[in-house]
Amino acid sequence: MNVDTTLFKDIDEPGLNTLDVYQRRGGYEMLRKALTMEPNAVLDEMLASGVRGRGGAGFAMGRKMSFIPKGTMEKYLVCNADESEPGTFKDRELMQKNPHLLIEGIIIGAYCIGATNAFIFIRGEYDYVADILDAAVAEARAAGYIGERILGSDHSLNLVVHRGAGAYICGEETALLDSLEGKRGNPRLKPPFPAVQGLYQGPTLINNVETLMNVPVVLRMGGAEYAKIGTETSTGTKLISISGQIRYPGNYEIVLGTKVRDILYDLGGGPLEGRKFKAFFPGGSSSPVLPLTEDVLDLSYDFDTIAKAGSMLGSGAIIVFDETTSIVDVAYKTAHFYRHESCGKCTPCREGTNWTEKMLARIRNGDATPMDLDIMATVCVQMTGTALCVLADAMAMPIGSMIKHFRDEFEAYIEAKREEAGFGPAIPQVNRGANAGPQPLLQPV
Amino acid sequence: MEVKRYAHGSRVPGWDQSVDLSKDPAAVPDPATTHVPEHVRASIEVLMARYPDTRSAAIPSLKIVQREHGWLSPEAMEQAACVLRLTPAYLIAVASFYDMFELAPKGATDVYVCTNISCSLLGGDEIYAHAKQILGDDPNFNVRAFECLGACEIAPMASVDGTYVGPLTRADIERIRDDVEAGREVLEDKQLKRRPAASKHWNR
Numbered sequence: 001m002n003v004d005t006t007l008f009k010d011i012d013e014p015g016l017n018t019l020d021v022y023q024r025r026g027g028y029e030m031l032r033k034a035l036t037m038e039p040n041a042v043l044d045e046m047l048a049s050g051v052r053g054r055g056g057a058g059f060a061m062g063r064k065m066s067f068i069p070k071g072t073m074e075k076y077l078v079c080n081a082d083e084s085e086p087g088t089f090k091d092r093e094l095m096q097k098n099p100h101l102l103i104e105g106i107i108i109g110a111y112c113i114g115a116t117n118a119f120i121f122i123r124g125e126y127d128y129v130a131d132i133l134d135a136a137v138a139e140a141r142a143a144g145y146i147g148e149r150i151l152g153s154d155h156s157l158n159l160v161v162h163r164g165a166g167a168y169i170c171g172e173e174t175a176l177l178d179s180l181e182g183k184r185g186n187p188r189l190k191p192p193f194p195a196v197q198g199l200y201q202g203p204t205l206i207n208n209v210e211t212l213m214n215v216p217v218v219l220r221m222g223g224a225e226y227a228k229i230g231t232e233t234s235t236g237t238k239l240i241s242i243s244g245q246i247r248y249p250g251n252y253e254i255v256l257g258t259k260v261r262d263i264l265y266d267l268g269g270g271p272l273e274g275r276k277f278k279a280f281f282p283g284g285s286s287s288p289v290l291p292l293t294e295d296v297l298d299l300s301y302d303f304d305t306i307a308k309a310g311s312m313l314g315s316g317a318i319i320v321f322d323e324t325t326s327i328v329d330v331a332y333k334t335a336h337f338y339r340h341e342s343c344g345k346c347t348p349c350r351e352g353t354n355w356t357e358k359m360l361a362r363i364r365n366g367d368a369t370p371m372d373l374d375i376m377a378t379v380c381v382q383m384t385g386t387a388l389c390v391l392a393d394a395m396a397m398p399i400g401s402m403i404k405h406f407r408d409e410f411e412a413y414i415e416a417k418r419e420e421a422g423f424g425p426a427i428p429q430v431n432r433g434a435n436a437g438p439q440p441l442l443q444p445v
Numbered sequence: 446m447e448v449k450r451y452a453h454g455s456r457v458p459g460w461d462q463s464v465d466l467s468k469d470p471a472a473v474p475d476p477a478t479t480h481v482p483e484h485v486r487a488s489i490e491v492l493m494a495r496y497p498d499t500r501s502a503a504i505p506s507l508k509i510v511q512r513e514h515g516w517l518s519p520e521a522m523e524q525a526a527c528v529l530r531l532t533p534a535y536l537i538a539v540a541s542f543y544d545m546f547e548l549a550p551k552g553a554t555d556v557y558v559c560t561n562i563s564c565s566l567l568g569g570d571e572i573y574a575h576a577k578q579i580l581g582d583d584p585n586f587n588v589r590a591f592e593c594l595g596a597c598e599i600a601p602m603a604s605v606d607g608t609y610v611g612p613l614t615r616a617d618i619e620r621i622r623d624d625v626e627a628g629r630e631v632l633e634d635k636q637l638k639r640r641p642a643a644s645k646h647w648n649r
Contacts (some may be wrong), residue, residue, distance in 0.1 A: 008642065012642055074497075083595050084593060085591035086561045086563065088597075089597055092595050124543070125591075126543045127607040161502070163505060165507070165540075166543050167542060167543050182504060183503075184538060209576065243600060244597070249597060250642065251645070285561075289448070317597075319566075323567055333562045333565055335594075336590055343457070344455070344460070351455055354451075354456065419629030
């Protein structure tokens, strides 16, 4: 396994969060280099690197940048540091320990698209990280990297660290923009996409922290060279956040394409004493769970392989749970979270998350029948793709996948709980599997 | 008072707060008659100058007045609205959306216990129940179950006035209480910011 790191290189070096140490290690050299290049040449490097967004959707960063219209209108760059996806904590560690790399990435990104205003939208709970960023921004401004006519060039940039106030939905790009404009964080209808009409109606590039931190790295290596790391369609290194019932939780930097087995057993140290893995979320709680069979352990951890296996790489947050945990509890926690975080704007999401949580609560109370599973699966199907943003899908996908992979366990749980609560056995599902009667609606994802 | 807008339990953040319908809607507060402490006004104005549109300063400004007043009291809202030139109703609409704004009086020290998936897999719910039992009735504390706070490597964890601590045991809750009361750093040995990054080369 390759343990070479780029973003995490010497991450614990004392004082790396200060300008002195960062510069001693070659910091802001890439900014100087970028300012001697044409913005288009910087963009070409990004396109050549093939680096994909690290926030969840995995969209190619260079392409996203190329969607920003040319011209002299007011353009904005927003760094999405509202890291709220359950299980994800990579950006926190990166910003806390190496804030200047992010700032350098933002300045280069802004130069590339011609933005004069940039914002870091950091979640309100990360107050102490925001303090570190504020200090770093002040240092960079004093050194002339931010402000009017950066290092004598024609490019100017104003960078503001904006603290949120606690709402998962603000990690969604259009909700983030509304929140940044001082409103309730409700998602907007797309199109128009933020690249065309975003913050204050201007073209806006929104990228995750880790994605922007890769910008100086790509420039240093050269896009073509960077593209050689990882697999053909998933280039570069990726920070993964391992958590849950595993021996060594934490952030690790891997080369995309590392085997799931190596991640869980080598880096993560395997299951807790005397236990066995059951399943995992490969990319945050919004990704469909995969049972940890031998086949899944042999998968390569990259965007396309995980997608082909029926899940997604998402933000790279791996949450593992073992056989002592009931799948019903995991499903309930997941649904509960999305119900709480739904902004309530779109009916399928507001009602779907609420009723799914309710049905799962019924299962836990012993008040459900296996038919509830079919109803839940129907709800999940109807929620998918019917709301303005993907929060609805983000609940439907994991819950749907749990019902698909662990239907037996759900049914056994329901029967056991019914007996415990004194309800007697559930109505026999005589038509299950035959052509008559309700069919399981959820198709394999 | 709480008025359920969706009786079956669907949730739109902040919609269940009742309003006094007998009152006229408040206009933008008049600066001549609204007293705003000088340092509050100054810090909000600094924020307003940072953004192309001053409305963007609304959320950071609410944080300032919440810190000043302990919670978002009508008076606090009035002051923020006066400086921002917005109506108090607008600010209430915004504030009720976000989890970190408190529209009712609360204890001074926020203890957010994470009860999301990663933490609950390792006992976060029990920690929260215990914290509620020990600190719940203490007027100096504001104990809340929170969704993922983004520190799953120290699960089960909590945020005490923004300081991340973990992994917690039940006994740590009493230590948190004692540390806060003594004015010490909270659980110094368990603070996240002192923790080195995870590494393949850990001492095992």
